[in-house]
Amino acid sequence: MNGIVIDIKGLVSGYRNGVSSAYRYPAFNAVALRGELIALIGRNGVGKSTLLRTLARLQPSLDGNVFVKGVNFQQISGSEFAQLVSFIPSEPAHASHTTVYEFVSMARYPYHGWFEALNDNDYKLVDDAISAVGMQNFRDRFIDNLSDGERQRVMIAFAIAQDTPIIMMDEPTAFLDLPNKFEVMRLLREQAQKGKTIIISTHDLQTAFGLVDTIWLMLSDGVRVGAPEDIVLSGNLNRLMDDTPVLFDLKSGQFVYKHQTRLVACVLGGSPNIKKWTSHALRRMGYEVEFSPIADASAYVQIQEHEGKVQWILGRDDRNPTFDSIRNLCIYIKGTALL
Numbered sequence: 001m002n003g004i005v006i007d008i009k010g011l012v013s014g015y016r017n018g019v020s021s022a023y024r025y026p027a028f029n030a031v032a033l034r035g036e037l038i039a040l041i042g043r044n045g046v047g048k049s050t051l052l053r054t055l056a057r058l059q060p061s062l063d064g065n066v067f068v069k070g071v072n073f074q075q076i077s078g079s080e081f082a083q084l085v086s087f088i089p090s091e092p093a094h095a096s097h098t099t100v101y102e103f104v105s106m107a108r109y110p111y112h113g114w115f116e117a118l119n120d121n122d123y124k125l126v127d128d129a130i131s132a133v134g135m136q137n138f139r140d141r142f143i144d145n146l147s148d149g150e151r152q153r154v155m156i157a158f159a160i161a162q163d164t165p166i167i168m169m170d171e172p173t174a175f176l177d178l179p180n181k182f183e184v185m186r187l188l189r190e191q192a193q194k195g196k197t198i199i200i201s202t203h204d205l206q207t208a209f210g211l212v213d214t215i216w217l218m219l220s221d222g223v224r225v226g227a228p229e230d231i232v233l234s235g236n237l238n239r240l241m242d243d244t245p246v247l248f249d250l251k252s253g254q255f256v257y258k259h260q261t262r263l264v265a266c267v268l269g270g271s272p273n274i275k276k277w278t279s280h281a282l283r284r285m286g287y288e289v290e291f292s293p294i295a296d297a298s299a300y301v302q303i304q305e306h307e308g309k310v311q312w313i314l315g316r317d318d319r320n321p322t323f324d325s326i327r328n329l330c331i332y333i334k335g336t337a338l339l
């Protein structure tokens with residue numbers, strides 16, 4: 001395959017406890033391509049941080065090999081490796097009395113060593129990186145005084161300034177509000193579009209499935225690799241939710257509670273958006289939703305729209321209860337114990 005930047009062959013990550021393994025994840029094979037944005041997804045404790053730290057050479061592997069640009073990564077010197085891979089851990093950076101500018105400047109040390117002064121090219125890269133994440137007005141602020149979202153942008157600026165072909169970030173969207181999650185993902189996508197290979201770990205299924213190229217799904221018995229859509233269609237996403245009350249509903253594309261009983265509601269009529277959100281409410285209440293009449297359905301909801309007003313009619317003829325909002329429809333359904 002063209003453009004392979006990382007080639008992982010039988011990698012086993014984990015921790016040793018003397019001669020035995022304290023924790024050991026099954027052997028893993030995958031490639032990461034130039035310009036590919038990859039999300040590592042898995043349950044708490046499955047081993048995402050351990051795998052990322054192993055790939056970033058921050059801890060030894062238990063078995064297997066990793067080739068970076070065709071070279072076994074163990075044979076790459078420390079300073080060369082720092083010019084290939086930037087790793088941003090999940091813990092926020094707390095460098096007291098360090099400004100954003102001073103902090104991002106540290107990303108240039110792999111190119112010089114700690115005691116050699118940075119040059120004009122370094123300063124330009126640092127300036128450009130801070131601008132790329134929209135933090136130019138924060139360059140003289142202490143990083144200790146930034147919000148989580150601002151700090152995360154600075155971390156991305158650090159990775160940009162390090163100017164490596166590979167960026168790894170452990171949970172870059174943790175603690176961020178939804179707009180900031182999307183903004184961080186947009187910044188990472190932008191870097192991938194410039195040709196960088198980016199691997200992040202995340203619990204954020206919505207942002208990951210909406211925005212990344214490839215998912216590395218870490219299940220307890222090994223990793224599944226695919227486009228987000230491959231992972232959904234293969235049913236493997238639901239393996240993440242084994243032993244939980246949650247499942248991914250292929251039809252609606254949403255995570256839903258597993259309800260014990262199988263009740264069917266038919267939603268009839270209505271424009272696409274009204275139909276979609278009416279179904280959303282009914283699924284939330286435990287119904288499976290069909291869009292055509294079914295003989296043994298437990299509920300029928302007809303949607304009527306007239307001059308911008310929407311009405312929800314429960315039942316098959318229009319003498320039945322009528323509601324002017326989804327909330328009122330749901331209150332009635334709950335009250336009449338149709339569930």
Ligand SMILES: Nc1ncnc2c1ncn2[C@@H]1O[C@H](COP(=O)(O)OP(=O)(O)OP(=O)(O)O)[C@@H](O)[C@H]1O
Pocket residue numbers: 015022023042043044045046047048049050051
């Ligand atoms: N230093 C250590 N020694 C032994 N086992 C460890 C060590 N650090 C972590 N572990 C174990 O390794 C396993 C994987 O941990 P890891 O932090 O990689 O999981 P994770 O998928 O990143 O979890 P989370 O989503 O909760 O951050 C866990 O069972 C954890 O308890």
